[in-house]
Amino acid sequence: MGGLLSSSLVNSKHIVNNVTQFVIGGKRKRVETESDEEINKVIDLALHTPKRKKLVTTAQYIYQTLYEEGKNSDLTVEALGHQFHLHRIYLCQSPYFASMFGGAWLEYDKKYVVIDIIDPQITIDSLKIVFGSLYNDEITLNPTEIVPILASATMFQLDSIIDKCREVMIETINPKSAMLYYNAACQYADKKLQETCMQWFLVNLMTFYYYGSLCYLRTIPIPLMTRLVANPDLFVVQTEFSLYVMLKFWMYMHVHPDLTSDPSIKDINTFYSSRTDENPYLLTKQGEDFILAFQGLRVHNLISHHMDVEAVQRDNIIPRSWLNPAVLKQWKIMLKVNQNEDKGPSGELVDELFLSKSLRCGRILNEKDRHMWRWTGFHYGMDLLMVTDGASLSIKRNHRPEFEQLLSFQTVRRLAIRVTVATLNEQRQMLFRQTTGIKSVSLSKTEELQLMTFDKDITFPLIISANILFTSPEDVVTQDAVTQTTH
DSSP, X not given: OHHHHHHHHHHHHHHHHHHHHHHHOSSSOOOOOOOXXXXXXXXXXXXXXXXXXXXXXXXHHIIIIIIISOTTOOEEEEETTEEEEEXXXXXXXXXXXXXXXXXXXXXXXXXXXXXXXXXXXXXXXXXXXXXXXXXXXXOOOOGGGHHHHHHHHHHTTOHHHHHHHHHHHXXXXXXXXXXXXXXXXHHTTOHHHHHHHHHHHHHHIIIIIITSOHHHHHTSOHHHHHHHHHOTTOOOSBOHHHHHHHHHHHHHHHHOTTOOSOOOHHHHHHHHHTOSOOSOGGGSTTTGGGHHHHHTSOHHHHSSSHHHHHHHHHHTOSOHHHHHHHHHHHHHHHHHXXXXXXXXXXXXXXXXXXHXXXXXXXXXXXXXXXXXXXXXXXXXXXXXXXXXXXXEEEEEEEOOGGGGGGSOOOSEEEEEEEEEEEEEOTTOOEEEEEEOOSEEEEEETTOEEXXXXXXXXXXXXXXXXXXXXXXXXXXXXXXXXXXXHHO
């Protein structure tokens, strides 16, 4: 035992000597570390950099003592039958209360104020959150309860809370919340939120509602559907006829509000085609409310396939006064193309004209692979193919010799086109968007032209939306003409 202890003391002494030699020895080699000068710089920087620390307990004390306990309250506010023991100095953060206490209202010097709440969206819980936020530097916003909070913040003119509500709503817009948020945006005149909701609906109207439950489709009110159908940026899946069919289903669900499950397509078609009334459905008392929505259809693009024309006639929804002029105009354009008088749109078309006249069509590509397709219908002798290899998108003027008698004889044909591709996240929000913009292109027979190289971040499924104009619109206006007119 003694020998072991003696040995330990010797070893300890040896270690101490080594350390001493390392620290004070002038001739011994030092370990390669940062220089003393560099270390001192780091230390000085640490000592002279102010550190801002939040005293969380202060905010908690104010909220707990003054708001929740109502200590030293100098004003009681009654709303929705509930009493809030509050403080004028905190309430003055709200322009609503600042005006009240400024002498313009009868209640300016009262200690008990009754507020008449007429907005049904406002709840006691939302008032508690909004009033509590005046005593704290943070607010908790639950997306499932956010509309009442937005309503309360709007009433009391609390712009900072309105901004935070908008941020949360934009982050959480999805199939379950989109209509609720859109209605709130309209009610409280929030243009940014309304525009965000509109963009969500433009992408999802046909990609989700149309291919989902028809009961979901019924939730879209007439004014909103009217705006969506008329919008040139609507993501149309397949062609304009698909949009017509969706409207037909949507109208059926509205006039049958008691249906709790999706009807069969056969039942819907029979409902329209078996009517004994010869008047088009939109001209009946039951259908007149839907006229504006159907007027957003581009009838000239609705009658480009004989089966589509037969279906439209059989349904007897659209008045013939809409169809006949479109048919006559189509025939006139076809003759001009056939006689080589129209080789397609030329010059710089005004964007609004292109977007209002062009064919709206689209497709969903589920996998990153090679795809080739065409959108059905008569396109004035242009057999236009869309081609993608998963990394780019091209168009090709298909001109196979065996079908030459059905195709345009013109060596070169012009067209205007805009293609937009998009991917969505789990909430069906636009995760990525890429567009070609409006392009004027010329295609020789069998020529293929690349329109877009996909961004490296693009993912699948991929939604493709296209606007295509094959001929010169009769009321063609160029950008130069608009410029001359405005000057």
